[in-house]
Amino acid sequence: MNPLTTAAATRLLQDWDEQQSAYVAHRENRFAVMLDVLRLHFPGGKVNVLDLACGPGAIPRRVLQAFPHAEVTAVDYDPILLQIATAVLTEHGTRARVVDADLATPDWPATLDARPGAVLSSTALHWLSPAQLLAVYQAAAALLPPGGVLLNADHLRFDDSSPTLRDLAGRHDETTQREGFAAGALDYAAWYAKAIREPELAALAPVRNQRFANRPPQPLASLEFHLAALHTAGFAEVGTVWQYLDDYVVFARR
Numbered sequence: 001m002n003p004l005t006t007a008a009a010t011r012l013l014q015d016w017d018e019q020q021s022a023y024v025a026h027r028e029n030r031f032a033v034m035l036d037v038l039r040l041h042f043p044g045g046k047v048n049v050l051d052l053a054c055g056p057g058a059i060p061r062r063v064l065q066a067f068p069h070a071e072v073t074a075v076d077y078d079p080i081l082l083q084i085a086t087a088v089l090t091e092h093g094t095r096a097r098v099v100d101a102d103l104a105t106p107d108w109p110a111t112l113d114a115r116p117g118a119v120l121s122s123t124a125l126h127w128l129s130p131a132q133l134l135a136v137y138q139a140a141a142a143l144l145p146p147g148g149v150l151l152n153a154d155h156l157r158f159d160d161s162s163p164t165l166r167d168l169a170g171r172h173d174e175t176t177q178r179e180g181f182a183a184g185a186l187d188y189a190a191w192y193a194k195a196i197r198e199p200e201l202a203a204l205a206p207v208r209n210q211r212f213a214n215r216p217p218q219p220l221a222s223l224e225f226h227l228a229a230l231h232t233a234g235f236a237e238v239g240t241v242w243q244y245l246d247d248y249v250v251f252a253r254r
């Protein structure tokens with residue numbers, strides 16, 4: 001079977017970006033803030049970035065294009081998305097590494113062959129249970145040197161104590177999705193259906209289905225939980241560098 005071409009993978013990443021932007025308002029602003037922090041914190045953008053749950057390569061591609069001296073290790077557990085990320089990032093040669101690992105297990109750090117200076121993630125860690133999230137933050141803290149940073153962009157849902165904010169954020173999400181899909185974005189299921197029209201990706205669907213069977217949505221982890229977990233994990237300074245309704249970019253420094 002022919003490998004997925006970079007052109008086909010890049011088109012799927014573009015469709016993915018449109019699809020994700022229908023679920024995440026101002027998604028590009030989140031990435032812009034992450035790149036700004038890297039630019040300001042690491043002179044010349046010379047940094048080794050670890051992207052946790054990279055999907056088809058949204059963060060790695062943006063980092064590698066913005067910073068000619070950066071390197072990225074991109075981790076995910078979905079074989080279809082890993083295949084797309086690998087093809088998308090081929091043009092960056094040895095500056096990009098794609099790693100197949102399950103962040104819900106304790107052994108994923110052992111699969112890495114480079115120590116990061118920054119750990120990034122977007123729209124992903126909510127798939128972990130609170131205990132698994134704390135373990136990932138602890139592993140990130142252990143991997144990073146003093147001064148290293150973590151940036152996690154995600155919806156951190158408001159709970160029962162903030163009913164008005166929860167209502168506003170929920171109604172804004174509905175509007176964002178309605179407008180995104182009306183403008184032509186695929187929804188999550190339709191994007192996967194399109195991806196597996198590529199024969200080499202269709203062949204990976206059974207593995208994907210088996211890996212993600214029995215992984216139900218996890219209990220809500222609030223902003224306060226994330227900040228406390230990062231402190232507990234050993235980060236010296238924690239806060240936020242961006243917020244829009246219930247969407248945040250959380251920052252932590254070792």
Ligand SMILES: C[S@@+](CC[C@H](N)C(=O)[O-])C[C@H]1O[C@@H](n2cnc3c(N)ncnc32)[C@H](O)[C@@H]1O
Nearest residue numbers: 053054055058076077078102103104122124127
């Ligand atoms: C909504 S996507 C976000 C992808 C990418 N970060 C982005 O913003 O475009 C969520 C990602 O989390 C990954 N993921 C979920 N659970 C995971 C796990 N236990 N280990 C590694 N990756 C996981 C999925 O495979 C998927 O790529």
